[in-house]
Every structure is written in C-alpha cells, then in structure tokens.
Amino acid sequence: MASWGPKLYQDDIAEDVKSYYKDQLKRGKSNEEVTNALIEGYQDVISDIDDAPILWFALADTQWELGRLLTIVKENALKWLSEGSNLRRWEEDEPKEAITRKKVLEELKQKLNSPMPPEKKISEYKLYKCEWKIGDVFAYKLDSDYAKERGIYEQYFLFQKVDETIYHPGHIIPIVRVKITKDEVLPKKEEEFNELEYVQTAFTKYEDRFLPFNMQRSMEEQLAEKSKIKYEVDEYGFLPEYRLRLINTSKKIIPKKLIYIGNFQNILPPNKEFVPHSKMSIPAFIWKFFDKIMIDRYCGYYLKQYEIYSSENKQKSSEKEN
Numbered sequence: 167m168a169s170w171g172p173k174l175y176q177d178d179i180a181e182d183v184k185s186y187y188k189d190q191l192k193r194g195k196s197n198e199e200v201t202n203a204l205i206e207g208y209q210d211v212i213s214d215i216d217d218a219p220i221l222w223f224a225l226a227d228t229q230w231e232l233g234r235l236l237t238i239v240k241e242n243a244l245k246w247l248s249e250g251s252n253l254r255r256w257e258e259d260e261p262k263e264a265i266t267r268k269k270v271l272e273e274l275k276q277k278l279n280s281p282m283p284p285e286k287k288i289s290e291y292k293l294y295k296c297e298w299k300i301g302d303v304f305a306y307k308l309d310s311d312y313a314k315e316r317g318i319y320e321q322y323f324l325f326q327k328v329d330e331t332i333y334h335p336g337h338i339i340p341i342v343r344v345k346i347t348k349d350e351v352l353p354k355k356e357e358e359f360n361e362l363e364y365v366q367t368a369f370t371k372y373e374d375r376f377l378p379f380n381m382q383r384s385m386e387e388q389l390a391e392k393s394k395i396k397y398e399v400d401e402y403g404f405l406p407e408y409r410l411r412l413i414n415t416s417k418k419i420i421p422k423k424l425i426y427i428g429n430f431q432n433i434l435p436p437n438k439e440f441v442p443h444s445k446m447s448i449p450a451f452i453w454k455f456f457d458k459i460m461i462d463r464y465c466g467y468y469l470k471q472y473e474i475y476s477s478e479n480k481q482k483s484s485e486k487e488n
Contacts, residue, residue: 172256172267174274179217180224187228189335191288197234216255219246226278233285240278247275295338296414298327303359305352305425310457316465322347323460326433331445337415341448343408346464356430364436365460366467368407368449398438402475405440411450419453
C-alpha cells in the first residue's frame with residue numbers, strides 16, 4: 167500500500183489528486199475541465215481495483231469541501247464506498263488501522279450524502295515573468311555590514327542573465343552568472359566586464375556526473391550521449407558551477423538599488439564551467455538572503471576558504487586522478 171496512515175489523505179494518490187485539482191483551478195480551469203483532465207490522466211489508477219477507490223474518495227471529498235462536487239464523482243465515490251474493497255484491504259493488510267479507516271470512510275459517505283456548502287472562491291495564481299533580456303547586466307552594491315566584515319565593502323556583484331526557467335507555480339525567472347568588481351568602479355564596456363572575475367555558485371563532485379534518466383529513451387542511447395560530453399574538473403577534482411536561479415516572482419521584490427549596466431552579448435563564459443543537465447539542479451536564491459549567501463560563495467569558492475579546498479583534499483584528488 168502506498169499509504170502511511172488510514173486517514174483520507176495519508177496516501178500518495180490522494181495527496182496528488184487533491185493538489186492537482188486545486189492547482190488547476192488556480193490556473194483558471196473550470197471544474198469540469200479539471201475533472202475531465204484528471205480522469206483522463208489517471209486512467210491507469212482508475213482501472214486498478216486497489217487504487218481507484220482512493221482517487222474517487224479524494225476527488226469527491228475535495229470537490230465537496232469547495233462546493234463543486236460533480237455527479238459523476240459523487241457516484242463513483244459512493245459506488246466504491248458501498249463495494250467495500252478498500253476497507254477489506256485495510257482489514258487484511260493493516261488490521262490495527264482498519265478501525266480508523268472504517269470511521270474515515272463512514273464519515274466520508276455521510277458527508278457526500280449531506281448538503282454541499284456554497285461554492286468557495288478560488289483565487290487564481292498571479293504569475294510573473296521577469297522582463298530581463300538575455301545579456302542584461304545589473305549591479306548590486308555590497309554595502310552591508312557583512313560585506314564590510316568580509317572585506318568587500320562597496321564593491322559590486324554583477325549578474326548577467328544567460329537563460330531563464332519556470333519556477334512554481336509558473337513564474338518565469340532569470341538564470342544568471344555573477345561577477346564581482348575589483349573596487350567601486352562599474353564596467354561600462356563589454357571588454358571591462360570580460361576582465362572581471364566570476365563568482366562560483368556551487369560545485370558537482372566527480373561521482374555525480376550523470377544525465378537524468380529518460381524513460382522514453384534506451385539506456386544505450388543515453389550512455390552514448392553521456393560519453394560525448396566533455397567534463398573539465400578544477401585542481402581539486404570538482405566541476406565548478408557558476409549559474410543560479412534568481413527567484414523574481416514579482417517586480418516589487420527585486421531590490422530597488424539594482425543598477426542596470428547594459429546588455430552585453432559577447433561575454434566569455436567561466437573557465438571549466440559545468441552546467442547542470444537539469445535547470446532544477448541550478449541553485450535558487452531569494453533576494454532576502456542573496457547578499458550573505460553570495461558573499462559566502464565568493465569567500466568560500468573564489469578565495470578558497472571552504473574546507474573542500476584544504477591541502478589534504480587537494481592531495482586526495484591528485485591521488486585519485488593518478
């Protein structure tokens with residue numbers, strides 16, 4: 167059983183159905199559209215005698231609570247409640263929990279046969295698309311006490327948009343690389359920007375170099391593709407990463423102190439940069455903690471203050487390569 171308890175939503179399928187249904191309503195879909203799409207997408211579950219009751223129970227309960235219970239959903243849920251196979255399954259597999267499950271199902275049956283509450287309003291998502299263009303460069307002044315403590319007071323982090331991605335539930339956010347100025351002077355030309363150092367944002371160990379498994383392709387194809395990828399490690403045997411996802415989910419949360427530098431199209435990438443195969447693997451930063459985290463990354467990676475850069479680790483890496 168894919169359940170961790172006898173309650174209605176102590177089950178993977180029930181949780182997924184409830185989350186999907188509410189999520190789609192928040193995306194502006196009608197009750198009928200969401201229900202039809204859910205039924206079509208969960209045909210393998212509906213055709214399974216063990217899983218089908220869980221789906222109909224969760225969907226019926228969720229729709230009833232929101233004042234949207236459809237006849238087809240109610241009928242299927244009541245059919246499985248009367249059929250009783252779900253309860254029998256609990257009595258066979260988890261007899262101690264079956265008492266609680268029986269009470270849960272009796273309460274659900276009573277609920278579905280009672281008058282439904284008025285339809286509740288569902289607030290739709292307010293999705294934001296960051297307006298930055300590929301190549302745009304912004305300056306972020308390091309004027310915090312932490313920057314002063316770390317010895318980079320009044321220098322600037324410069325981040326350039328190099329890509330974008332989707333952030334739940336559908337915001338379009340920028341993927342950037344970050345550089346740091348040598349002093350208080352901001353670059354005015356691409357040549358000046360190219361001369362500045364990148365700030366590493368993460369690293370990947372040698373053992374972690376793999377492509378995400380794709381069920382639609384054979385293992386042979388994926389291994390062949392992987393063999394064509396060239397990985398360049400740093401002197402410690404790590405794959406350095408330089409990208410981060412900036413969580414811009416509304417215009418108002420973007421710091422007003424940002425300075426637009428310009429749009430640079432001919433910028434050299436970082437040396438030996440490893441780009442994660444999935445954008446979801448790229449570190450995501452929120453503005454509230456951007457200052458401290460990026461300062462720590464600068465000191466930890468660029469100034470080699472992290473423990474991973476100890477002489478002992480460097481020696482181990484050399485021995486491994488040899």
